[in-house]
Amino acid sequence: MEQPVARVLPLLGVPHLDRLFDYAVPEDMDAHAQPGVRVRVRFSGRLVDAFLIERRRRSDHPGQLRPLERVISPIRVLPKPLWELVNTLADRYAGVRSDILRSVVPSRHASAEASGLFADGAAWEDLGAKLQSVEEAATQSYAAAETALAPYTHGTAFLSALVAGKPARSCLLTPPGSDIPTLIAAVAAAVAWNTDGSVLVVAPNQRLVDRLVAGLKEHMNPAQVLEMTASIGPNARYRRYLSVLAGQARVVVGTRSAALLPMVKPRLMVLVGESDDNLVDPRAPYIQAREALALHAEHSGSGLLIAGVHRSAEVQQWVDRKLVYPLAPLPEVLREAMPWIRGLGETDGATERELHAPGARIPSMAFEAIRECMERNVPALVQVPRRGYAPALSCAKCRTPARCRHCNGPLELPTSAEAAPPRCRWCGQTAGLFTCSSCGNHSVRLAVVGHDRTVEELGRAFPGIPIIASGGKNVVDQVRLRKSIVVATPGAEPTVDGGLYGSAVLVDPWILLGRQDLRAAETALRHWMEAAALVAPRTEGGKVIFAGAANLPTAQQLIRWDPVGSARAELAHRAEAAFPPAYSVAAIDGTVASIENLEAGWELPEGAETLGPVELPQGVRLPAGIDSHDPQARQSARRLLVRVPAEHQAELGQALRRAQSVRTIHRSGRGPQPDALRVVMDPVRIG
The missing domain is CATH 3.30.70 (Alpha-Beta Plaits)
Structure with a gap:
C-alpha cells in the first residue's frame, strides 16, 4: 500500500482527545478505508466509532500502530469541505469537533444504505411524475421569482446574480402582509431550475418548514423537495443525507441542524427568522445557525439570503461591513402595506389616563378595534407575552415575588380553579400554604397574566364569539377567515387562511421590555413586528394597538416601522457597552x-x-x-x-x-x- 497510515478522529466528546490519531490500515481494508468513511477503532482498550480523515505514507508515532478494527461503511459521509467547516466552527465556538459532527452526520442505518438513493438514483429533474419540461419550469419559476422580488430595491438584480452563479449575499426586509415562505419558495425554485446547483433553506421551527415546503411544491414535484427536521426518523434522515451527498437532493428545507449539510454545488442558502432563539443549538458547543449558515456560504462560495420583517444587530453589522447587501421594499409598496399602528398617550390625556388605570390591560380603543373586526367578519389577534394562566405571582400585601421554598423558583397558578394551589414553575412542586418571606402574609395576587386568563377575560367581554388560544404545547397553525379572536403568545400566532387579521392588540408590552436581558428590546420589537405583519393594510381597516406608552423608544420604532433604524441604534448601544456583536x-x-x-x-x-x-x-x-x-x-x-x-x-x-x-x-x-x-x-x- 502507498498510504498504510490512517489518521482518524475518535468520537469521544472529550476536549483533550479532540485530535487525530494514527492507525495502521490492514491490506484487506485498503480499498474501503478512504477519507470520510466511518471506522471502528480500539481506543484505550474499548471499541469506539471514528471518522477517517486522511491517509498518509508514514506516521510521526515512533511505536507500532494499532490496526483499524473495521470499516463500518465504505460511503464517504464526511466530505472534505464539511470537515474544514467543522474545524472553523470548533475554533470559533470553543467546541469539540466530535460534538459538531454528531449533530450534522446522522447515525448509520444499513437498511437505508441497502435501499439506495430515491427512484434508483434518478437525477433531481427526473424525481416524481413529470408535470412539465425543464425549460418550462425554468421559465415559469424565474418569472415568479422576478415578480416576487420586483417590489424590492435591487431585487431583480439579486436574482440575476444568483442565476449567473455569483455569490450574491443579501438581507431582505419584507413589508407587513407579505407571505415570506411564498417569496422564498419562488426564489429557491428559480435558482434550482435555472442552474445546476443546489439550494438550502433553514427555518427556526417546523411550522415555517411546512409552509416553505408547501410553497416549493407549487413550483416543482413534491419528490424534488427534501425535508430535514427532527420529525423524521433516523433511518429516513440517514437516507436523505446520502441523497444530499450524492447531489440528488438539490432543494433541501430544514431546521437548525440542516445548516451544515454538505450540499453539492450550492448556489443559494436561505435563512428565515434569523434572530429566533430556536436557531441556537441547546447542545455543546451551542452553535447559532445564522453564523453557521453564513460561514457555510462563505466556505462554499454560495449566495446567501436572510429574510424577515426584522433585522438583528448582528445582521446590521454585516451590512455595515459590506458582507451582505440590504434589500428593502420600495417606499410606495411599504406605504400601501402598512396597517394603522397606535399606542397609548399619543394625542390626548384620556388615553394617557387609561394607561395608568388600575387593571386596564386592554385599552378601550383595542376593544373598539376588535368589535370592528367582528362587524367585518374577520379575525382579530391578541398577543400575550406569557403562556399559562398566571405564570407569576406576588404577595398580595407587599408585592414581593412569590418564590418556591424548595428551589427558589417562581410560583405560578396553573388553572383558574379556585382550589388549585400555586406550584413552582421550575421544579413543579406544589407550594401548599404560601408564606411571604418579607411580611409573612399568606395571600397572593396575579403579577403576570397569561394567555389562558386572557381567553377568559375576552370570552366574558365578547360572548358568542369564538376564542382561539395558541401557545405553549397547543400551537394553532392556521385559522379561518371569519370573525373570531385569536389569543397567542409570541411566535405562536397562526396565519389566516386566504387573508389577514383585521387588527392586532399587543397586550402587556412591559413584560417583554422588562426582561433582564441584553436583547430584550430587540426581541420585543421583533415579536411585535411579526404580529403586526399579519394585519391587513390601513386601506382595508387594519389596525395595530400597542397597549403601552407610545413615547417609548421601542414603541416609536414599531409605530414608524423602522427595523433598519432600530438595528443601527441597537448595534451602536452594544458597541458602546462592549457587548455582542461589536x-x-x-x-x-x-x-x-x-x-x-x-x-x-x-x-x-x-x-x-x-x-x-x-x-x-x-x-x-x-x-x-x-x-x-x-x-x-x-x-x-x-x-x-x-x-x-x-x-x-x-x-x-x-x-x-x-x-x-x-x-x-x-x-x-x-x-x-x-x-x-x-x-x-x-x-x-x-x-
Missing part, C-alpha cells in the same frame, strides 16, 4: 473550583477582559454536573464573562478550547463538582 463574549458557567481550574490553563488573546465571576443569572439552565434537585445548587453556580473585540472571536475560541483540554488533563478534585463547566460563545442570555 464584541465577542464567552460565558463560562460552573462552580468556583471548575472556573479557577479553567483560568489556570488559559492564555487569553491580547485585550481580553474578564468580568466576574458572579451568581448564575435567574432562568439560565444549570451546567451539567451540578445537581438541579439540590436547593443550594443554583447558589453555588457562578458565571464568568470574557470579552474581546469581535475580530478576535476565533482567537478567544481557540484559547478557551485549549484551556478546556488542559483542564481535563490536569483535573483537580477540589470543590463539590469539579467537572461542572460550560463554555458558551456569544450566548443568547448574557445576564
